[in-house]
Amino acid sequence: xxxVVRRPxxxxxxxxxxxxxxxxxxTAMIGILIVVLNIVAAVLAPWIAPFGESDIVGDAWADxxxxxxxxxxxxxxxxxxxxLFGARTSIGLSLIITCLSFSIGILAGFAAAVAGRWxxxxxxxxxxxxxxxxxxxxxxxxxxxxxxxxxxxIVTIALLDSTKVFxxxxxxAMNIAVLEYVEAAKVRGEGLWWIIRAEILxxxxxxxxxxxxxxxxxxxxxxxxxxxxxxxxxPPNADWGxxxxxxxxxxxxxxxxxxxxxxxxxxxxxxxxFIVDWMLAIxxxxxxxxx
Amino acid sequence: xxxxxAQKLALGVMTLFAASVLIFAGTEVLPGDLASAILQNNAxxxxxxxxxxxxxxxxxxxxxxxxxxxxxxxxDFGHSLANKRDVVEELAPRVRNTLFLALYxxxxxxxxxxxxxxxxxxxxxxxxxxxxxxxxxMTISVPExxxxxxxxxxxxxDNGWFPPLANVTDESSxxxxxxxxxxPMLTLVxxxxxxxxxxxxxxxxxxxxxxxxxxxILKGVRKWRIVVKHAFPNALAPIISVIALNLAYLIxxxxxxxxxxxxxxxxxxxxxxxxxxxxPVVQACGLIFAAAFIxxxxxxxxxxxxxxxxxxxxx
Numbered sequence: 385x386x387x388v389v390r391r392p393x394x395x396x397x398x399x400x401x402x403x404x405x406x407x408x409x410x411t412a413m414i415g416i417l418i419v420v421l422n423i424v425a426a427v428l429a430p431w432i433a434p435f436g437e438s439d440i441v442g443d444a445w446a447d448x449x450x451x452x453x454x455x456x457x458x459x460x461x462x463x464x465x466x467x468l469f470g471a472r473t474s475i476g477l478s479l480i481i482t483c484l485s486f487s488i489g490i491l492a493g494f495a496a497a498v499a500g501r502w503x504x505x506x507x508x509x510x511x512x513x514x515x516x517x518x519x520x521x522x523x524x525x526x527x528x529x530x531x532x533x534x535x536x537x538i539v540t541i542a543l544l545d546s547t548k549v550f551x552x553x554x555x556x557a558m559n560i561a562v563l564e565y566v567e568a569a570k571v572r573g574e575g576l577w578w579i580i581r582a583e584i585l586x587x588x589x590x591x592x593x594x595x596x597x598x599x600x601x602x603x604x605x606x607x608x609x610x611x612x613x614x615x616x617x618x619p620p621n622a623d624w625g626x627x628x629x630x631x632x633x634x635x636x637x638x639x640x641x642x643x644x645x646x647x648x649x650x651x652x653x654x655x656x657x658f659i660v661d662w663m664l665a666i667x668x669x670x671x672x673x674x675x
Numbered sequence: 676x677x678x679x680x681a682q683k684l685a686l687g688v689m690t691l692f693a694a695s696v697l698i699f700a701g702t703e704v705l706p707g708d709l710a711s712a713i714l715q716n717n718a719x720x721x722x723x724x725x726x727x728x729x730x731x732x733x734x735x736x737x738x739x740x741x742x743x744x745x746x747x748x749x750x751d752f753g754h755s756l757a758n759k760r761d762v763v764e765e766l767a768p769r770v771r772n773t774l775f776l777a778l779y780x781x782x783x784x785x786x787x788x789x790x791x792x793x794x795x796x797x798x799x800x801x802x803x804x805x806x807x808x809x810x811x812x813m814t815i816s817v818p819e820x821x822x823x824x825x826x827x828x829x830x831x832x833d834n835g836w837f838p839p840l841a842n843v844t845d846e847s848s849x850x851x852x853x854x855x856x857x858x859p860m861l862t863l864v865x866x867x868x869x870x871x872x873x874x875x876x877x878x879x880x881x882x883x884x885x886x887x888x889x890x891x892i893l894k895g896v897r898k899w900r901i902v903v904k905h906a907f908p909n910a911l912a913p914i915i916s917v918i919a920l921n922l923a924y925l926i927x928x929x930x931x932x933x934x935x936x937x938x939x940x941x942x943x944x945x946x947x948x949x950x951x952x953x954x955p956v957v958q959a960c961g962l963i964f965a966a967a968f969i970x971x972x973x974x975x976x977x978x979x980x981x982x983x984x985x986x987x988x989x990x
Contacts, residue, residue, distance in 0.1 A: 411809070513697065516690045517965045520927045521945075525701040528949040528957040605818050609931055612820055613946045628820055632935075635824055636839055638832050642824050650817035657816045 412662035418655025489549025497557035687973035773940035792875025811869035919975030
């Protein structure tokens with residue numbers, strides 16, 4: 385590109401900090417801001433929330449006043465405090481599920497790529513089978529029998545989600561597993577675990593980081609959708625999905641109440657997607673300046 | 676080509692069969708079986724054993740699976756545990772409603788998405804392209820119920836253009852139905868148009884990078900003509916599979932949208948059945964959803980084969 389086009393970008397360069405050696409795009413900075421705010425709210429909820437998660441502090445659906453900025457909810461609980469605690473439940477739960485799904489998916493995916501043909505065929509067939517049905521429907525079927533306790537939710541969603549992680553990490557590892565240094569490690573007599581951890585994992589990190597963001601969005605939306613349908617997090621715990629469900633009737637009375645938790649869900653996923661979009665862009669461009 | 680299509684058909688049937696095993700296994704073999712689900716807290720060893728016998732759960736799972744599949748093949752899904760009604764009777768109107776909504780959304784979404792995708796590809800890098808890119812990225816990111824409640828708030832409640840609830844009955848006329856289900860349809864359209872449009876744009880642009888397009892550009896052919904006449908026919912196969920994938924997505928999106936608008940569809944029925952542990956209904960709904968999903972994926976594969984000129988004219 386010519387110097388004439390580059391110059392204006394340099395002038396505002398100090399406004400655009402770098403991350404991983406790449407200049408952040410404007411949308412990525414917005415995304416990071418959103419994510420950081422949400423994490424702060426989630427971590428500090430017990431200290432910054434004016435009231436407790438399920439404390440009843442007044443009449444149901446009381447209007448906002450100086451003590452209760454967003455008003456009170458269907459049982460007379462402070463809406464702002466519920467939102468802050470909801471961030472804790474929704475984000476925390478999704479993070480746990482995503483981490484679990486990644487551990488299972490990466491381990492199985494790498495093992496399939498490294499450990500030989502029959503394991504690969506077996507794992508791929510199982511995953512194909514699990515993907516032959518829509519994830520939500522599959523989750524319904526399991527939850528209809530096992531109920532909707534938090535541990536059941538975590539394991540079910542993590543297992544269903546790990547199928548997608550498996551596909552990606554298997555493909556990534558397949559490309560790495562044929563490289564000379566992996567071959568060298570095999571010849572040296574290193575074990576399967578060592579090859580996965582020391583040879584393949586460090587080289588598979590960039591695509592997997594972006595995927596982590598996408599999978600987080602997916603589990604976050606998925607658990608919120610389940611809660612919204614009444615099959616996810618159960619009361620009295622505050623989480624954004626079930627808050628939308630609890631407050632839905634207010635929309636017909638002309639209030640925007642269910643839009644607060646729904647908007648919070650939307651905002652966080654948009655933020656994460658902005659960051660992932662930027663990561664995928666620099667990943668596909670390779671090294672160098674990114675616009 | 677016929678052999679390829681036959682292969683895909685066989686694969687589809689096999690997948691459907693596997694899905695039925697999975698649905699049956701999921702509801703019947705998992706720990707915490709049907710009997711304890713029905714009895715909940717009233718379960719004592721004696722009542723548990725009695726209920727198991729009543730439901731035929733004391734026989735081996737394989738036998739029950741074959742029996743269940745045989746009945747399903749004859750159109751008998753058993754009786755609901757919650758209200759003892761015949762599942763098929765309960766299901767039929769729900770399936771009609773859900774199909775109606777999904778078709779309504781698909782008929783509007785597909786041409787719109789392909790048109791917008793082509794337009795964005797023709798004007799790649801323009802303001803229009805960038806605005807569409809950011810807007811669709813945001814539409815994809817937000818949950819359906821957020822879009823739905825936004826629409827309800829601003830079009831139904833504040834202005835009263837459309838009804839906030841889609842409470843159709845069997846007596847509703849077609850025009851009435853189209854009006855009542857306008858907002859659920861619009862929500863679904865917004866979500867899947869964003870997906871389909873982005874993928875259409877991406878697959879047209881991928882083709883645009885090939886040498887024969889460069890040739891056409893150097894020849895001086897106009898941009899829209901290159902896209903429509905040269906790139907689009909070759910991008911058709913990926914676009915068709917994108918459309919089918921998104922229609923498959925529609926099946927799941929419909930569950931949430933039905934809940935928002937209290938629309939009497941299959942999704943609502945399944946959600947109710949899941950919370951009531953009504954296993955026969957869950958199995959039936961699951962099987963229908965899975966069949967629709969598999970059918971759409973299979974037709975995507977077959978249409979992609981048929982739209983590929985290299986496979987259409989065997990040497």
